[in-house]
Amino acid sequence: MERLKTKDDESQIFKTGDFSIELNCQANNEYTKVSYPLKYGVFSRLETQDYIFEFNLNHEIRHAKSKKKNWIHPSEWLKRTMGNDWVYYSSGGYSGVYEALGEYYLPNLMYQTNSLLGGKPFNEKAIDEIVKNWHQMICQLPETHMPDRFSRWIDAIQQQTPEGLQKKAQQLFDISGSRVTVMPPDARHVDYNIIPLTISDGCLYKCRFCKIKNKKKFAVRSKQDIDTQIKQLRQLYDKDLINFNALFLGEHDALNSPCDLILKTAQDAYDAFEFQTSVMKKNYLFMFGSVDSFLNADQAFFETLNCLPFQTFINIGLESYDQSTLDILGKPITSEKVGLAFQKIQLINNTAANIEISCNFVMDETLPKSHYTALMSLVRESVNRTKPKGSVYLSPLTFGRPSRQVLYDFYKLKSMSRFPTFLYLIQRL
Template structure:
């Protein structure tokens, strides 16, 4: 039964809140319009919410469940929550007791994933009964809430119909539509996608990669090829249709897949400007526009100044992540990465130059970690990150990526901390996430 209702003009659209006996339902609430890094639960973008004495459920603008947090002692920590991604994965954001998480990954919350990944830290939250219950019963809970609020005003009834219609089967099907748009699931997102909390739309402007490195667990078998502009247009139209009203919450695009930088400048810029316009990134509720992509040593070394100058003219931030892996020749050979150490060294130097020269472009680098890699791999890493950089820099993050999946290791965390102390660049662990 309805007890109170209030409308509030806030920005461009009206937010509405209604209190019922057993819950409060708020439509079109406004969270932060910037992706800020903060040590308490903060929602980004525009969303709707159902709060009960037991739980908080939050939804995107299509009425699709996005966040769940239970209240009370049965939840692991009142500051932690579950998030459902566009690819329909549940991710548990934990504080890690706030000890060392920010230093390790550059974020206050640690994403715990339900699929194999290379994280060195974190527990097993998905084994916890309340987390399992939240994932398994959220839809039944919403059906019950709709039944209990039968006399709700029209906008609330419409919203409840929508959230109940978006059941687990419908959401899984929608994720399949997403994967079909770009020709398959995005198996890995760049580490820099943490800057938009992985709320990112995938646009494949190419497929495949050059090297097919032996160590790599995320590669596909496709030889590198560029997409046609018509294919890019089709993907953008399909993304618009898929996102519906929630498109207003997106300001970030991942240009896929494994080496978008290898595309011709013309195609890359076509992908950027088309996404900018067709996805109306400039008018997103979230301020700023961000593009994320991977590059290889070859594509980065051959990228001409004119490309970076063109990117600098676009009102957006660009994050280009390059897989360097190692500056030690023996390690590159062990990894099956067909590169020479001297090329890695050259790419590392060019990264510093691009980062110094262009304010809206940040090139970041990945290196690998494993207990079995030769000692010279670590010697070279210490030299590159320490001795070759004259002073501390705030830009140009370096990500250390453990080679093995599902293999937490204290020794590697110790090695990472040691490297981080020596490094004059922001240095973090890379937790591989898919979309």
Template sequence: MVNVKQQTALSSPLVKIHSEKTGMTAYTKVSFPVHYGRYSEIETGEFHLLFNRNHEIRHAKSKSSDWTDPSEWMKRTAANDWIYYSTGGYAGVFESIGEYYLPNLNYPTNGLLGGKPFDRPEVSEVVNHWHPLLLDLFYTHPDLEHQYPELIRGIRKNTPEHLELKANMLFDLLGRRLTVLPPDARHVDYDLIPLNISDGCLYKCRFCAVKNPVPFAARPMSGIKTQVERLKRLYGQDLINYNSLFLGEHDALNCPDDLILHAAQHAFDTLELDRSIMQGRNLFLFGSTGS
């Protein structure tokens, strides 16, 4: 039997639920796990799961004894990629990259450091079974849906297939999937909203693994405004957790100054980033030496 502790929190031997929690509101660098902004939390006997304001899975980890380190978490991005945050023996990671956690993605180009966590069965278990496990939980505890109707309806809707579809909607409105983010984006835990104001890059460097064959060209402001409107609808209630904007693509800094400034101001105003719960406002761009 579930015992309600307070209006937004529930606890039983099988499950703990917080329908709304507020984490840290300033990005920081510490040697212990930190969660930012506003989110919901469900902890079962198997998994510890966090959800964003749209009730989409945001962070996860297993409570299995096989899980390498209780300080290590997984994070799902708006592009529906899972990132495994490894401690890597804190001191070594900090000395190498200036961060306490090493983000590992399930891409060949991202496997240079930190091992291959996605090859581990306990990690695959979280990625593949978090949603079926919750559906079983909701079935065996129907009273939960009466206590947390909005949260649980949202989780039911946001299946892995739906999240993949939403990621494809993001790629569609941007014109393509982003291939890289600025290195400095790590200072905001890669929590930024992408807006493409240009296409392609200037040099097409032979050694670059993330270039595309498109010639560089700035986009028209009319198309940029359409992107912003679609981004606002796509991010929805979770916009409150974002205070950073990335103007892409690779050589966006080569765009005319007035286009950059107009696009940035329009996006900040339309997305209402001044209402973000996160402190400060940030703008990221890429620029080669020629731009």
């Protein structure tokens, strides 16, 4: 596969009275947290009198917004994910987005999740119009004579139909055998632009409360299977691979895979996806771990991981430090082990500069008071000063029913926590 040479590739602009095209726009090359919309990587843009559409290097739509008066806010936009979902990024109107999520923009999803913030933007006419008709809109451009390069590009974006994009999303799911039903919360650092590579299936506990688990017994993939996935992912991401710098090792407990398999896969993927020449600065590695896989992973593993060319984020589901709550949740681990895992998390976070271990706890109105008392003993009383690293994510248990009380409880917990504390918004790829 040939890599796109972007350095010497000047962006090219074509304009008529009705629309304009800008090819190979080079946007920000580093993920940054700012309160205004930033675009990343290399992409091409079509702007009409009413709309702005952006396309990746495979000519697939990736962002869209309307310039009409009925668009909710000029700095908000729609993003299409690799799984072919539309996500609406909202800013104003919902106070406290940054405090709650650690990001300035709130992803509003088309499917039910555990979000406590946001409204129902997909019920808005202006948004619905784009989601349903974007392809028609780009196929109805007025006839204009334009240089070859631009007319070829227009042809190419028109060929990427909604049906074709849905098929491509299915191809992505087929590579590993299933869709990524939940991304780690830390993937927010790269706006969820991850390449998913499955090294093991299933999880250890099959907790009763969990809505994202599957029936698969935990099993490690063979090296050959992983190599095939890497090859197919390279083909699927194709020319747009250059815009990616983040790898997600799935599935729900990749950390329970043999250490050498994790390390070798991360390095192999880094090489195969040519992350060293990504237009995006830095490289990121994300995975989930469980209390047991994390406690079993030895010091030598973390030392080697720390030396890989990644900033690594491992998210551990602790859920509760209170035994009665763990029992209610049907999570077959002891609070004692949760405490030990929390201690070990601090050790790794204090010593490994390129690794951040984050953890999740659940939240719900129905949980006993002892859950919150125990949580405070970890996130407040176990340390005597504020920690810059080691995010604690609080995950509302209920889907599709935002609760003011739970949001209020979250802000209260956050104000008392000595760790960076955020809501975990469950999103699929």
